[in-house]
Structures are given as C-alpha cells and as structure tokens.
Amino acid sequence: MTARADAVVVRPIEFRDIPGFREAVGAVAAERRWLARTSAFSLEQTAVFVAGNIAHGHPQFVADDGGRVVGWCDIFPVPREVSPHVGVLGMGVLAAWRRRGLGRRLLAAALDAARGRFEQVDLDVYGGNAAAQALYRGAGFVEQGRRRGGRKVDGVYDDVIIMTRFLEEPR
Template sequence: MSDEVVATDASHFESLHRALDIVAREHRYLALLQAPPLEQSVAFYQGLIDGGFPHFVALGDDARVIGWCDVSPVFGQSRAHIGVLGIALLPQARGRGLGARLLQAAIDRAWARGLTRIELSVRADNLQARVLYERFGFAHEGLQRRAVFVEGTYHDAHAMALLR
C-alpha cells in the first residue's frame, strides 16, 4: 500500500490523535504543545465531519495517520463563509507531496461546502509551509507580531487567506 489521502472517519480518530500529539510536541508547527485528551479531539473531529467541513488524513503503508488537513468553521453568522485551515504531517511524511494532496482535497471540499474564504496563520520561520500556501494561491494579509510563544521565545506569524 502506498500513501493515500482519504476523508477522515471514526476509524482514523485514535491514530489521528497520536499523530496530533507527535507534531504538537515538536513545538514548532501547531498552536498546541501536546494533544488534548482523546475525547476532546474526537469531539472536534466528529463535529467537523457532522458539519460537512473538510477533514482529510494521509495514511501511510501501515494504514496509520501520517498527516491531516482540516478546515474548521469560524464563530459568528456573519463569518459563516470562512474556514480556518489546519494541516500537519509527521516528520517522516514530509517532503513527499502529501501536504499538497491534503491541501487540495480540503480546498475542494471547502468550496463544495459553500465557503468562500480560507484563512490560516503560519509561523514566519516555516518557509516550506509558506511556499506551499503561496503555490495554492494563498495571499499574505499581514504579519502577526509575537503571535506565538514557545519555550520562552516569541515568534511572528503570517496571516494568509485564499478567496474563492
């Protein structure tokens, strides 16, 4: 079996939670520094799926989650046309084109869901991610100064968005 990108379902939740924890503990790519309790993560994943929002996973040779991409809703009726992108890959899955495949699947589903704007925030020192987002048409909308605080250090982040 080669790497595949599929819509997330309940059979992926435990493996997805494990992958979330691994990436979070890198203290570089996510707002979280460790995964929340499994039950909280499952409620988030199921809520996105039940709401028809994009959630995709990349599965490795052993059918375990090695990456994911989701677009979650934004609070408020006047912002119901907007989704917030989340994406990550396990270290061993990076550089294999999976990020682009996950991103395309999530964008396609977001547009089909009726969203017309996808927002994201990416640390300024995450050049590979910024290049990927730019390749897909995400535009820089501003610099969020001191937006992330990890291990005693502040990091700036770029606000980016893609319009349909």
C-alpha cells in the same frame, strides 16, 4: 514506514481514525514549532471535533499509510456569527513523511471540498515556518497581515502571519 509516497492514501477522515489522528496531531504539536499548541488534544476533544466535522461535512482529510494516520488537513468554520463564509485551515504531516508531496495532496483535497461551502480559507502560519508558507503560497494563499512577535514558546518569539485563500472574491 512505506518507501513510496504514492502508496499513501489521502481520503476523508472516518471515525476509526480518531486515535491515529490524535496521535499525529500530538506528535507534530510536540515539535513545539509549527502548531498553535505543544501537546495533543484529549481523546474526547478529538472525538468531538472529528464527529462534528463528519456530521456537518466540514472538510477533513487524512493521509493513511497502511492504516496509520501520517498527516491531516481540516477546514473548520470560524466560530464567529458574522463570518459564516470563512473557514480556518489546520494541517500537518509527520516528520518522517515530509517532502513527499503529502502536504500538497492533503491541502488540495481539503480546498476542493471547501468550494461551495466556504468563500475564504484562513490560517495562521509562523514566520519561521518556511515550508508551510511555500506550500500555502503555491496553493494560492496570500498574506493578509502579521502579528509581530505574536507567538512566544520557550522564550522564543515568532511572527504570526495571517494568510487567506479566496475561493470567491468578496464583492
């Protein structure tokens, strides 16, 4: 692990990042608290997702620490015919790399890349995830609603908070 966060590069994902990206998602998912899943996607699912993002130019960035993927942020189109203007954001930073500004850098890069492509960026964040909520609020996301007790993992309920960053105002 590098000691300096400014040595970590935030850049668009590349094909060579597929295994490292999968590993990073798997590690954060295994914490069982923050993401919509608790285990990694398969290598094939990950490859299809990343290849699609690269082919279509959907924003996807990684934090690269000397060749290791230590964080990611992607914005993927909502799979709904009637919402072509909405993207869904997912992100995470490996536990040992948190609180060094990488989440903020990844989010800023993805939102910049989303301009002109999406009008709105949606995400779900859990009630117990104060860190992510603070990060998103600071980046201009607003709470749009809440599914009370919409998450239940290991018998523990949590609220699902729906947040949106409006890149353009709906008229």
